[in-house]
Amino acid sequence: MASVxxxxxxxxxxxxxxxxxxxxxxxxxxxxxxMGEISRLLNSEEGLCVLDMGATSASxxxxxxxxxxxxxxxxxxxxxxxxxLRIQDSAGNPVLDSKKFLDENLVYPNAHFDVVLCWNLPDxxxxxxxxxxxxxxxSVMKPGGFLLAFFHTRDAGPDSxxxxxxxxxxxxxxxxxxKVAAPGRPASEKKSPRLQRVFNNRHIENLFRDFxxxxxxxxxxxxxxxxxxx
Amino acid sequence: xxxxxxxxxxHIGKSVVIKGELSGSEDLYVxxxxxxxxxxxxxSLTVGxxxxxxxxxTAKAVVIQGTLDGxxxxxxxxxxxxxxxxxxxxxxxxxxxxxxxxLKGKVEVQxxxxxxxxxxSS
Numbered sequence: 001m002a003s004v005x006x007x008x009x010x011x012x013x014x015x016x017x018x019x020x021x022x023x024x025x026x027x028x029x030x031x032x033x034x035m036g037e038i039s040r041l042l043n044s045e046e047g048l049c050v051l052d053m054g055a056t057s058a059s060x061x062x063x064x065x066x067x068x069x070x071x072x073x074x075x076x077x078x079x080x081x082x083x084x085l086r087i088q089d090s091a092g093n094p095v096l097d098s099k100k101f102l103d104e105n106l107v108y109p110n111a112h113f114d115v116v117l118c119w120n121l122p123d124x125x126x127x128x129x130x131x132x133x134x135x136x137x138x139s140v141m142k143p144g145g146f147l148l149a150f151f152h153t154r155d156a157g158p159d160s161x162x163x164x165x166x167x168x169x170x171x172x173x174x175x176x177x178x179k180v181a182a183p184g185r186p187a188s189e190k191k192s193p194r195l196q197r198v199f200n201n202r203h204i205e206n207l208f209r210d211f212x213x214x215x216x217x218x219x220x221x222x223x224x225x226x227x228x229x230x
Numbered sequence: 231x232x233x234x235x236x237x238x239x240x241h242i243g244k245s246v247v248i249k250g251e252l253s254g255s256e257d258l259y260v261x262x263x264x265x266x267x268x269x270x271x272x273x274s275l276t277v278g279x280x281x282x283x284x285x286x287x288t289a290k291a292v293v294i295q296g297t298l299d300g301x302x303x304x305x306x307x308x309x310x311x312x313x314x315x316x317x318x319x320x321x322x323x324x325x326x327x328x329x330x331x332x333l334k335g336k337v338e339v340q341x342x343x344x345x346x347x348x349x350x351s352s
Contacts, residue, residue: 058326061325070338
């Protein structure tokens with residue numbers, strides 16, 4: 001039987017918030033069939049070149065370098081928000097300068113990457129940049145290389161949460177809400193990127209029509225995974 | 231991370247601008263602007279929060295809190311703190327990246343003979 005002093009000490013220990021902080025919010029996770037297929041390639045070969053097109057992720061760098069691969073990190077969504085890309089077309093409408101964008105981003109030799117992790121970039125990137133970006137990816141990927149992209153299956157509204165994906169295991173992704181500020185702007189201006197559109201299957205097939213094959217995985221969270229082979 | 235004591239490190243303050251090649255045989259803390267090349271071989275480079283480096287860097291360890299534009303070759307480790315903005319390729323044996331750090335470039339973790347790789351941590 002515990003003494004009175006033990007019980008008093010237990011009370012103080014349990015009521016104190018100085019030593020026990022609040023638990024960190026657990027990030028949601030999802031199983032990724034596409035990542036599972038890519039992992040089979042990652043496990044069977046060494047020294048592959050992987051391009052991660054999300055925000056810098058220590059988890060992803062750890063995952064890929066731990067398997068002996070080289071990882072390139074390039075946050076294209078952030079780069080696409082650069083105010084310097086905004087120009088006017090001949091009719092005076094504001095557009096993004098896709099030529100300038102590709103002069104400054106995705107500048108790699110042809111046939112360089114074995115794996116490209118596009119994540120949900122096409123859903124959140126400005127329309128005029130999507131096709132030129134996919135065309136550039138075709139050039140910098142090796143024939144037979146894999147590209148993984150996620151698309152919403154229905155219109156979740158412009159304020160649907162934009163996630164950044166961290167690979168934590170062979171086919172398990174941790175999801176982290178993304179907020180971005182345009183290059184050169186302070187962190188206080190960070191906001192959630194807006195969902196630009198919802199691609200249907202035909203749009204996606206058109207987007208990747210130059211690639212060798214395309215495979216769709218439908219998930220329960222209204223996300224369509226697309227695994228494309230160059 | 232606070233700026234180290236000046237007695238322990240060679241210290242380049244935030245008002246200093248250097249253009250050219252920097253080499254040395256002691257640890258270096260840079261909170262100013264350096265453009266050119268930095269070679270410290272068996273010593274560490276720390277780029278302070280105000281530091282702006284436009285140079286290829288060779289050192290034993292590189293810790294970045296500020297901005298670095300160039301290739302980094304660190305024989306031991308690279309650390310990107312949360313305020314780091316790095317554009318360039320990183321080659322090292324160990325890498326640690328804090329949440330919020332920005333990297334545009336390649337990461338290549340090289341294995342030291344006889345040792346396993348100590349991968350990225352956050």
